[in-house]
Amino acid sequence: MFGFLNKVGDYTRDAVGAAKYITQGLGVTFDHLRRRPVTVQYPYEKLIPSERYRGRIHYEFDKCIACEVCVRVCPINLPVVDWVMNKATKKKELRNYSIDFGVCIFCGNCVEYCPTNCLSMTEEYELAAYDRHSLNYDNVALGRLPTSVTSDPAVFALKELAYLPKGVMDPHGVSPTAPRAGRLPAQVIAAEASEPS
Amino acid sequence: MLSNTVVTEGLPSMGLDLQSSFIEALGGLGLGPGLARLLWLPLPMLLVLVGAVVGVLVNVWLERKISAAAQQRIGPEYAGALGLLQPMADGLKLLFKEDIIPARADGLLFTLGPVLVLVPVILSWLVVPFGQNLLISNVGVGIFLWIALSSIQPIGLLMSGYASNNKYSLLGGLRAAAQSISYEIPLALAVLAIVMMSNSLSTVDIVNQQTGAGILSWNIWRQPIGFVIFWICALAECERLPFDLPEAEEELVAGYQTEYAGMKFALFYLGSYINLVLSALLVSVLYLGGWGFPVPVEWLAGLMGQSVDAPLVQLITGAVGIVMTILKAYLLVFFAILLRWTVPRVRIDQLLDLGWKFLLPIALVNLLITAALKLAFPSVFGG
Amino acid sequence: MTVASSTQLVCFVILSSTLVLGSLAVVLLPNIVYSAFLLAGVFLSVAGLYLLLNASFVAAAQVLVYVGAVNVLILFAIMLVNKKENLAPIPGMALRRLLSGAVCAGLLGLLIRVAFTTPWALPGPTPVGEDATIRIGEHLFSDYLLPFELASVLLLMSMIGAIVLARRDVFSTDIITGEPADQVLIEKERSPLLLEPTDSAPLRSSP
Ligand code: SF4
Ligand code: SF4
Numbered sequence: 001m002f003g004f005l006n007k008v009g010d011y012t013r014d015a016v017g018a019a020k021y022i023t024q025g026l027g028v029t030f031d032h033l034r035r036r037p038v039t040v041q042y043p044y045e046k047l048i049p050s051e052r053y054r055g056r057i058h059y060e061f062d063k064c065i066a067c068e069v070c071v072r073v074c075p076i077n078l079p080v081v082d083w084v085m086n087k088a089t090k091k092k093e094l095r096n097y098s099i100d101f102g103v104c105i106f107c108g109n110c111v112e113y114c115p116t117n118c119l120s121m122t123e124e125y126e127l128a129a130y131d132r133h134s135l136n137y138d139n140v141a142l143g144r145l146p147t148s149v150t151s152d153p154a155v156f157a158l159k160e161l162a163y164l165p166k167g168v169m170d171p172h173g174v175s176p177t178a179p180r181a182g183r184l185p186a187q188v189i190a191a192e193a194s195e196p197s
Numbered sequence: 198m199l200s201n202t203v204v205t206e207g208l209p210s211m212g213l214d215l216q217s218s219f220i221e222a223l224g225g226l227g228l229g230p231g232l233a234r235l236l237w238l239p240l241p242m243l244l245v246l247v248g249a250v251v252g253v254l255v256n257v258w259l260e261r262k263i264s265a266a267a268q269q270r271i272g273p274e275y276a277g278a279l280g281l282l283q284p285m286a287d288g289l290k291l292l293f294k295e296d297i298i299p300a301r302a303d304g305l306l307f308t309l310g311p312v313l314v315l316v317p318v319i320l321s322w323l324v325v326p327f328g329q330n331l332l333i334s335n336v337g338v339g340i341f342l343w344i345a346l347s348s349i350q351p352i353g354l355l356m357s358g359y360a361s362n363n364k365y366s367l368l369g370g371l372r373a374a375a376q377s378i379s380y381e382i383p384l385a386l387a388v389l390a391i392v393m394m395s396n397s398l399s400t401v402d403i404v405n406q407q408t409g410a411g412i413l414s415w416n417i418w419r420q421p422i423g424f425v426i427f428w429i430c431a432l433a434e435c436e437r438l439p440f441d442l443p444e445a446e447e448e449l450v451a452g453y454q455t456e457y458a459g460m461k462f463a464l465f466y467l468g469s470y471i472n473l474v475l476s477a478l479l480v481s482v483l484y485l486g487g488w489g490f491p492v493p494v495e496w497l498a499g500l501m502g503q504s505v506d507a508p509l510v511q512l513i514t515g516a517v518g519i520v521m522t523i524l525k526a527y528l529l530v531f532f533a534i535l536l537r538w539t540v541p542r543v544r545i546d547q548l549l550d551l552g553w554k555f556l557l558p559i560a561l562v563n564l565l566i567t568a569a570l571k572l573a574f575p576s577v578f579g580g
Numbered sequence: 581m582t583v584a585s586s587t588q589l590v591c592f593v594i595l596s597s598t599l600v601l602g603s604l605a606v607v608l609l610p611n612i613v614y615s616a617f618l619l620a621g622v623f624l625s626v627a628g629l630y631l632l633l634n635a636s637f638v639a640a641a642q643v644l645v646y647v648g649a650v651n652v653l654i655l656f657a658i659m660l661v662n663k664k665e666n667l668a669p670i671p672g673m674a675l676r677r678l679l680s681g682a683v684c685a686g687l688l689g690l691l692i693r694v695a696f697t698t699p700w701a702l703p704g705p706t707p708v709g710e711d712a713t714i715r716i717g718e719h720l721f722s723d724y725l726l727p728f729e730l731a732s733v734l735l736l737m738s739m740i741g742a743i744v745l746a747r748r749d750v751f752s753t754d755i756i757t758g759e760p761a762d763q764v765l766i767e768k769e770r771s772p773l774l775l776e777p778t779d780s781a782p783l784r785s786s787p
Binding site: 231337 | 583
Binding site for chain 1: 263265266267268269270271535536538539540555
């Protein structure tokens with residue numbers, strides 16, 4: 001008899017608990033209704049990628065020494081370094097260089113290890129194409145500089161979350177000169193240097 | 198069907214009666230009352246059909262906008278001001294899409310399925326009252342008709358699930374049928390408690406029994422448990438989110454709708470949204486006083502020194518009634534949308550557990566308690 | 581003939597022809613799924629006939645019970661056991677068909693005879709209309725109480741049968757160890773849906 005009553009009691013407690021948690025959840029959802037949308041209207045507004053954004057790779061043909069380090073450090077041996085040995089000068093002659101961005105995972109290893117720093121990562125991320133073969137960039141395509149979001153007159157550039165002042169979530173209407181949350185490494189060093197220790 | 202259901206004339210002095218005015222007006226033009234009545238018949242049906250479709254459009258827009266707000270998005274914005282035309286655009290898109298019947302599917306059943314899903318839902322609008330005489334037909338079995346009609350739906354779902362020749366569709370159809378059978382029983386028991394209190398199955402009588410003291414006489418105060426049970430079951434019957442297992446996209450692609458495209462898919466879509474609006478309307482009829490204003494209109498009219506029977510007062514009462522019904526219903530729709538983004542989907546065994554082991558016993562106890570209270574306090578719980 | 585009566589006649593003809601053709605198709609169609617769906621149509625047209633007789637409560641009950649419950653369950657069973665199996669042809673199929681056809685025809689003849697020999701009182705009793713619900717309730721709880729209760733006993737029996745069928749795979753001994761198994765343990769423990777926060781495992785609080 002009491003076992004049954006206990007069961008009923010447990011049951012009721014479960015039900016009340018469930019109702020309580022659902023109400024709490026509803027409260028959270030309801031609270032979100034009165035927050036402003038954080039939508040970035042993409043083709044018209046774009047976020048400024050952060051400084052260390054790992055986008056499409058930029059390549060400088062003239063600096064490359066065809067050492068193939070980039071190929072060796074790449075997890076998928078992706079860069080294609082097309083060179084011939086010039087018997088007369090006993091030097092490698094670079095003819096072509098290409099990276100297929102349909103395959104690249106943007107890990108940045110090649111950029112990290114290139115001895116002559118001829119590779120670098122840009123902020124370009126709009127790599128959509130109708131044909132995947134057109135993502136195979138040759139040295140000319142790799143040498144193009146990306147258009148910066150901030151210099152494009154057709155685009156309204158918005159700050160990313162990391163660049164916003166402390167406590168601000170919505171990038172719309174934030175003054176371009178407003179300082180970001182936290183300090184830059186240079187500011188930290190400057191503060192350290194001025195500290196009379 | 199309509200020609201045989203008894204259209205009660207309504208108490209002559211209560212509320213405005215458009216039908217008798219229409220027949221009288223046509224009689225003035227020299228038409229017999231039989232013919233005038235025949236002319237009258239399609240009008241409210243057409244009106245309610247259009248109303249239901251417009252209600253769905255509003256509902257789709259609300260769903261998109263509220264979902265967007267809950268996720269801090271903007272939602273549809275470019276189609277019309279505030280994206281108001283977006284549901285129209287959706288509908289047009291579906292209308293112009295190619296109608297695909299998959300190879301080796303059963304063409305006849307495949308086409309019949311969505312129709313069988315939609316038609317009972319639309320028929321159920323027969324009994325939704327927006328005012329004393331503002332409904333298609335005050336059928337005596339009122340709310341029972343709705344329960345009976347909504348039990349036809351699973352056949353359509355099973356049909357389309359079977360005819361699609363697709364395992365996900367079949368599973369979705371089976372789930373839908375199991376779900377609606379299990380949740381129909383607590384739903385009917387919750388309705389039964391209300392019916393017991395108002396001594397009538399007719400929706401108009403149920404609302405009339407809740408007028409008198411305005412918001413205080415609404416059934417929600419006398420049947421709080423019944424209200425919760427009814428709303429949970431109605432959500433389950435509409436396959437709204439915590440219970441949308443038949444079309445759970447992570448498990449079953451889209452359940453019984455998987456193979457559908459174009460207008461047939463639109464029929465499913467329309468059916469589920471009409472059903473949601475209908476359920477919300479019925480909740481407001483059964484528990485929230487239907488067309489009743491929170492403060493009794495008679496009292497307000499008395500305060501302003503107007504007779505309740507004055508034509509102007511009657512017109513205003515009718516308008517207020519329609520607005521109140523729709524307002525209450527859309528409040529519940531808003532709640533359903535909020536719930537959609539709050540509660541995660543339950544598992545199929547949890548769903549059946551909830552139906553059979555939780556809602557059914559509670560609904561039974563609720564019914565018994567209501568019966569006991571009715572015997573003990575006949576003045577409060579209807580005699 | 582007034583508009584109402586001609587409508588009634590047209591409805592009657594449509595409903596009864598769907599009824600007859602549908603039930604013939606239910607019996608004769610080789611595809612069992614079609615038969616089951618057509619059965620729903622037959623039930624619906626019976627409900628329509630009830631409506632024509634001004635018995636709206638019975639019509640709604642017919643739809644709810646037969647279409648909504650019985651037929652859906654039949655469909656459910658068919659679709660869960662939708663196994664393609666080539667059955668061995670039964671010997672003497674033609675004779676069996678002939679026999680069952682003869683029995684049905686005999687039944688039909690008997691019913692027709694009864695229908696024509698009974699002195700029907702015309703016009704029949706006036707339909708009670710909306711009061712039917714109350715009258716049905718009164719009858720069920722007074723002079724038809726015994727059949728009503730018997731029907732509920734029947735339902736109880738079938739329910740117990742269903743439970744026995746569904747639970748037949750509960751063994752009294754553990755198959756692997758051969759030890760007697762505790763029946764209680766075989767039942768899956770109810771999964772703890774709501775974890776109460778304890779000190780060792782506090783629930784993460786929502787913002
Ligand atoms: S590592 Fe740098 S220098 Fe060497 S081949 Fe690659 S790109 Fe050229
Ligand atoms: S970024 Fe990584 S994957 Fe891409 S080319 Fe460089 S090393 Fe290879």
